[in-house]
Amino acid sequence: MFLAILAGFLLAFAAPLLHRWLGKWVLVPMALLPLSIFVYLLTLSPAVLGGDKLGELHAWAPSLNINLHFFLDGLSLLFALLITGFGTLIMLYAGGYLKGHPLLGRFYLYLTLFMTAMLGLVLAGNIISIFVFWELTSISSYLLIGFNQDKEKSRNSALQALLVTGLGGMALMGGLILLGMAGGSYTLSELLERGDVVRNHGLYLPALVLLLLGAFTKSAQFPFHFWLPNAMEAPTPVSAYLHSATMVKAGVYLLARLTPVMGGTDEWQYTLMMVGGITTVLGALLATQHVDLKAILAYTTISALGLLVTMTGIGTAPAMEAMVVFLLAHALYKGTLFLVAGNVDHATGTRDLTQLTGLSGSMRYTAVAALLAGMSMAGILPFFGFIGKELLYEASLQESPFRWMLFAVSFFSGMVFVAVAIALSYGVFWRRSTSPTPLQHPDKPLLYLPPVVLASAGLVFGLLPGFFVTPLLRRAAESMLGVEQVFELALWHGFTLALGLSVLTVLLGYVVYRYANRLLSYASRFNRLYLFGPANLYQLTLKGFLIGATKITATIQNGYLRSYIVAIVTAQISLVILALWDGGPRLELGNRLHELSQLRLYEVVLLLMVVSALIFLFKSQSRLTSIAIMGIVGYSAALLYILFGAPDVAATQLLIETLTVVIFVLILHKLPAFKYLSHASERYKYVLLSLTFGAVMTYVILIVKQYPLDSELKAYYGLNSYLLAHGRNIVNVILVDFRAFDTLGEIVVLAVAAIGIMAMLKLRMQKGDKP
């Protein structure tokens, strides 16, 4: 498994190079990778279907309990197969969709990077590595949405998706760490067995809130749903792959994965059911308000994600069963429909539902795929979507205080799904029309084969549910429930209530389709409501954030060196006083006064020199004098160091003083004339501040000297600097050997400072220039 991930990353970064070498044939290696991983996973599947849980451990940062741990059970396998199987088709499709695009190599880089990250996410067995891969998917999604970088809308949407999912990712990190603390482990397989410990832990609630935030932003749940429709700016292969079949399901995956650990409590159940329910209804409602094919699909995806979350929230065995079945069915038909929409867009140049008619004649295969997928979406009998819908109804109709509400939610969304399915497959392709939309180019095999394959998978799974799908889904449901599942999927359940409801859904859905135009005409009336929607809130927050940042920067970074120093010094004084105010050590000078008699003459002379120099500095009328006086102070300090036996420090101080004076002299003639512009009181204010600072520091040092220095460090360095480090100068040995890493950091800072000075003084940018 590790090799698969590694190969993915390697191939991803080789993609631009391969594109240069192979031209349009770059799609062959790019599609072979997911295909081979798919086959590899299939070879592992007998073991997993037999009930095994495969693990693979690679040490990463063992001291922090973070390991690259892979973990394959039913749920992971379901997702991994979906990611790689669908990935293979998408790679082929992208080759056709972006044929001749100069940046095809880069596109494959991002797409493969995403695929690998997503694969890592579902295979990860350590919650920290889950987070790492989670963030990688967010970043690659950002790159993919912004692929058409020359369009401003595309860039904004990408940033929006990144901000929303990135903030969610941060919350997720907090949640995962809290979860790790509560469960006492970062390893998934251990956490899965400690569900009771976690649920009764005091950190459960904060962890839950943060985790849900992460999952909801990723899976576009209300009120974070707004980024998903905007993400449709991405090229269609991306929309199909990331924003309908895989990435947006990462949140659902996380919820499903953590159900045995965190699920089952009231908070979990009610939050998921409520948020999921609202999202379902909202997504379905908004889907009827649009005419853009991709927007409609995006909103129905949001609705479907809401249903998945709701089902996870219910948490009973039938609900979980319904969730996994619907997840697979949705990925198959929604992916197909996205590909079909991209295909139509590519061939006709428009995605407007009202302009597209009668395409079945000119795009025969695409039309077939659309028909198959549409029937699966609508839940017509022999398709896999039908089984999913039946199970959804059964699950929501179970005994529970909310059964009617849950049923209404799934019924409403089902109705809209039917209407959308009819509009997309029948309305665009098969409805008779005297003037079919003209094509710009004929249907291409690379563009119609993937959707046809996907859609037929929906049909095959529906006809033969027992073949491979049932055992896989059983194991997937088992991962969430912790108990082995024995359900059987069958097309025909007899004349049950669910069947009747299915028929009713289709009929009502058809009615919605017939009156869709009237629904659309109401669309403009909602505009005012959108002003209060989360999308607008996001814009306002973003704008406010920028304005606030500008204001704060203007206040704090005002460019006057003196105000920075005043801020630093004041902060330090207040912190020290705060620390000494209450319960701090008190200064006792009484029995130390006799130490004054030990004062040497030259120490007094130095002190007098510094003090008189400072007084003189205050009165000085020229810059040169001031610099020279500062030099005197510095040299006196160096002399003090020599007197107290620190030659290294003294030498450094002397040299630095010299250099400071010389460099000051170098730039002296460029400075404006030396004048006192401020009022004298202004100066006394600074003098007062300096005196306070000096007094506080003196006080602190006197207190420090009050206690005997009892440290083993001195003895340690004294003993070891010659024996271990072959040097007799302890200061230097500490600098270059014992604590060389600190020195390295310091010299890096020095180098960066030099570059910064150069940038500040040398590079005068013209306004509007790019840096």
Next chain:
Amino acid sequence: MKTIVLATAIRILIPLFIIFSVYTLFRGHNHPGGGFIGGLIGSIAFVFHTMTHGPQHTVDTFLKLNLYGYPRQPNQSRSLYLMRMMRVNVWRRRKMARHPDMKHHMVRIESVYIIATGLFLAVTSGVLGLLSGQPFMHAYWTDFYIPVLGKPGTPILFDLGVYLLVIGVVLKITFVMSEE
């Protein structure tokens, strides 16, 4: 600021400064001194030179390399060509300067290059330990002893990196401040 006394003195003093700075660098392990102090001493020499002669002159005098060379013949082997170029530039400079076929290139040593070299040396001394499975910054010492310079080891390499970096940084700051 051109004063004849300082200008003449500094020309004689610079080699002394540099020798003394290198001496300080190497004695640092056992006596007061070290890369930082050595670097400061070395850079002060150049700073004074800049102060008296101007930055352009300092660069021309100390930080420019004349490289001699001729284009490689089509059938000449690359390694042979490289070795010949090295010989031309190292051992036979005087003679080659007057050769008619020779073209010479001026290479200006930017102070940023010195900074980069210093950082590179410092990091290398740390990575050496890492490569042989020890922790980062693990120190290696040789068994022999060189008079004046002391015992060679990776901390000395690190100190040399600090020395070069400090010189580079001070030179950069001085040039930036005094040019314009």
